[in-house]
Amino acid sequence: MYLNDFSLPFIIIFVIGWYVLQSIAYYKFFEKAEQPTWIGFVPFYNYYIHLQIIGRPTWWVALLFVPVVNFFVALTMHLDLLKSFGRYTYIDQAVGVILAPIYMVYIAFSDAKYEGKATEMPKTKKTVTKEWFEAIVFAVFAATFIRWIFMEAYVIPTPSMEKSLLVGDFLFVSKINYGPRTPKTPVQIPLTHAKIWGTEIPSYASFIQLPQLRLPALDKVRRGDVVVFNYPVDDRYNARPDGGYHPSDLKTHYIKRCVAAAGDVLQVKAGKVYVNNELQDNPAEMQMRYFARTDQTIRDRIFKNLKIWEYGPGSSSEGQPGYVMHTTEAQARALEKLDFVKDVTLILDKEGRAESRIFPDPRYFPWNADFFGPLEVPYRGMKLAVDEYSLAKYGTTIKNYEGLDDVNIDIDKLTIDGQQVTEYTFQKDYYFMMGDNRHNSEDSRYWGFVSEDFIVGEAAFIWMSLDENEGLLSKVRWSRLFNGIK
Numbered sequence: 247m248y249l250n251d252f253s254l255p256f257i258i259i260f261v262i263g264w265y266v267l268q269s270i271a272y273y274k275f276f277e278k279a280e281q282p283t284w285i286g287f288v289p290f291y292n293y294y295i296h297l298q299i300i301g302r303p304t305w306w307v308a309l310l311f312v313p314v315v316n317f318f319v320a321l322t323m324h325l326d327l328l329k330s331f332g333r334y335t336y337i338d339q340a341v342g343v344i345l346a347p348i349y350m351v352y353i354a355f356s357d358a359k360y361e362g363k364a365t366e367m368p369k370t371k372k373t374v375t376k377e378w379f380e381a382i383v384f385a386v387f388a389a390t391f392i393r394w395i396f397m398e399a400y401v402i403p404t405p406s407m408e409k410s411l412l413v414g415d416f417l418f419v420s421k422i423n424y425g426p427r428t429p430k431t432p433v434q435i436p437l438t439h440a441k442i443w444g445t446e447i448p449s450y451a452s453f454i455q456l457p458q459l460r461l462p463a464l465d466k467v468r469r470g471d472v473v474v475f476n477y478p479v480d481d482r483y484n485a486r487p488d489g490g491y492h493p494s495d496l497k498t499h500y501i502k503r504c505v506a507a508a509g510d511v512l513q514v515k516a517g518k519v520y521v522n523n524e525l526q527d528n529p530a531e532m533q534m535r536y537f538a539r540t541d542q543t544i545r546d547r548i549f550k551n552l553k554i555w556e557y558g559p560g561s562s563s564e565g566q567p568g569y570v571m572h573t574t575e576a577q578a579r580a581l582e583k584l585d586f587v588k589d590v591t592l593i594l595d596k597e598g599r600a601e602s603r604i605f606p607d608p609r610y611f612p613w614n615a616d617f618f619g620p621l622e623v624p625y626r627g628m629k630l631a632v633d634e635y636s637l638a639k640y641g642t643t644i645k646n647y648e649g650l651d652d653v654n655i656d657i658d659k660l661t662i663d664g665q666q667v668t669e670y671t672f673q674k675d676y677y678f679m680m681g682d683n684r685h686n687s688e689d690s691r692y693w694g695f696v697s698e699d700f701i702v703g704e705a706a707f708i709w710m711s712l713d714e715n716e717g718l719l720s721k722v723r724w725s726r727l728f729n730g731i732k
Contacts, residue, residue: 257462265289267347272296274354275327293323300326301363314396318388324350326364333358334370386436393437395426395461397706400474400499405556406681406688407501409531409574410472415726416710417501419474421703425463430456430495440496446487450496458495458699467677467698469521471504472705472731475679478647479693494700501705502679502689503529508625508698512678514618514691517594519680530732535685536578539568539588548584552577556686562591572686593685605694610638615684615691623695628672634658647697648673674698705731 272286272295279299286292290307297304300323309319321343328334328342331353342349361367372380402415411417421427431450435442438449467473476497477483483498484491492498506512510521517534519526538544539562549557554577560570570593573581582590595601600612606621613619622628624643630636634657644660645653654661660670676695681687690696707730711723 264347267351268292271347271350271354275299275331275350275360278331278354278358279360296323296327299360299363300330301365302326314392317391317395328353329364329367330361331358332361390436394421394429396420396422398703399709400501400705402501405572405686406683407472407503408533408555408572408683408686409553410503410529410682411501411705411708411731412711412713412723412726414712414714414723415708416712417731418706418709419703420706423464423704424467424701425460427495427699427702428456428459428461430458431493432456434496439499440492448486448492450493452493455493460699465704467504467507467701467704469504469507469510469526472501473504473677473679473696474499474501474702474705475696476500476700476702478696478700480646497700499702500679502681502687504677505680506623506678508623508675508677509628510678511620511622512618513620514616516597517592517616517684529682531574531682533572533574533683533686535570535572535593536590537562537568537570537593538578538581538590539566540586541567542586544569544586548581552580554581556683572683603692605690605692606640606642607638610635613691618691621678623678624672624674624676626672626675630670630672632658632660632668632670643676643695644670644672647676647695647700677701707731 269287269292272292273283276286276292276295276299277283281295281299285295293307293310294304297306302323306319306323310316312319324342324346325339327350328338333339333342333353342353397418397420400417400419402411402413402417405413431452431454433452433454434450440449441447442449476494477500478494478497480491486492505519505526506521511523513520513523518528533556537560549555549571552573554571554573556573557569557571559567561567571578578590578592581587595614595616597617598612599614599617600608601614602608604611604613604615604618621639624630624640630640630644637655637658637660641655641660644650645655650662652661652663660667662670675698677698678690679696680689680691707728708726709728711726712721713723714721
């Protein structure tokens with residue numbers, strides 16, 4: 247089960263329901279605190295009285311309109327209200343947060359009495375151990391919440407996005423842009439992904455799997471976005487020590503550029519991307535594979551000065567000596583100007599030559615990385631007539647990512663839950679991802695579409711960049727710090 251966004255009616259019902267429960271709780275709380283009960287139903291004024299009851303500054307009402315800050319202010323107000331009515335235990339506070347506002351109604355109508363402003367109550371003496379424990383719990387909770395809702399830090403481990411992103415770039419990825427996902431695997435060690443730090447031991451228990459929802463988003467995935475997603479394929483990158491595979495929300499993170507969205511028709515011709523028959527602009531720092539023809543040795547410092555990092559000796563298809571490299575068009579032309587370089591040419595695969603690993607099936611589609619498609623990206627509601635050709639193109643997507651329990655494909659037959667179907671309607675939107683280092687990227691050309699529920703967030707900016715090939719004093723790439731990602 248997966249919902250791309252909560253519908254507007256759902257949001258309205260949820261907000262009204264929350265407000266009604268909160269107001270009912272306020273009605274009783276205010277009565278016990280000798281405040282006018284009707285104020286409990288008045289928006290914002292009830293927060294003002296709430297702050298008076300717990301002893302917090304009334305101007306905190308303004309902070310409830312400040313993103314991120316409002317969460318922590320509301321949390322403090324919430325916990326202080328519990329304290330003002332004699333609920334101090336960790337259990338009370340944990341349940342009060344998890345089940346709010348239902349638990350607040352329960353406390354309000356219980357025998358709990360108003361004991362005074364939380365800020366003026368005598369503080370119980372805490373041991374150093376208890377103070378550290380509470381501080382650590384709060385820090386972990388705050389970090390987990392921010393990591394889930396707003397942003398998470400990632401590091402680039404491979405050159406598939408060079409030069410747009412370099413190995414050693416540390417990124418902040420915005421989750422609120424596309425809407426944060428609710429956890430599918432909730433039993434997990436906080437602040438881990440799929441493994442316990444420094445080991446291959448899973449950091450989660452998979453016996454509980456919840457339906458996954460996506461909270462309302464600021465935007466949707468668009469062509470050209472640099473996207474972080476869970477690598478969808480069950481292979482060695484997602485394997486567990488017991489031979490199984492990580493659940494979808496804990497699969498390995500990948501970062502690529504979205505080159506085609508749901509409903510687009512993608513084609514790659516001579517290394518150039520076309521969407522809906524229109525030539526797309528190349529990323530500013532896109533790299534391709536080139537051959538520099540020369541009979542001389544090119545020193546490493548020359549490549550370094552030109553900022554060419556991936557290179558090595560090779561030969562042309564005619565057997566001429568030189569160097570094969572991955573670089574931008576501008577840097578290839580700069581190298582070509584050197585006296586001892588005869589020429590630099592772009593290396594492209596031949597049209598009609600099928601790569602053995604190409605998606606969806608090289609037996610039916612003789613495509614390769616430079617000549618690919620046309621291929622329509624599935625979208626929610628897209629109807630597919632079932633035949634041998636359509637199943638060769640979309641069969642694995644239906645079987646692996648549509649959330650169906652029992653799917654069987656037999657050449658030109660599709661069976662779902664024991665029933666043969668002649669037409670299939672897609673239940674999700676999909677995206678086609680490619681790396682900016684076009685000839686050194688494992689991407690959708692090889693393993694297929696990315697389902698909407700695998701999308702994690704949009705790469706926002708680089709907060710640190712370290713060059714592993716440099717010494718300690720020159721390791722930081724200062725010019726890349728706090729650069730936005732285009």
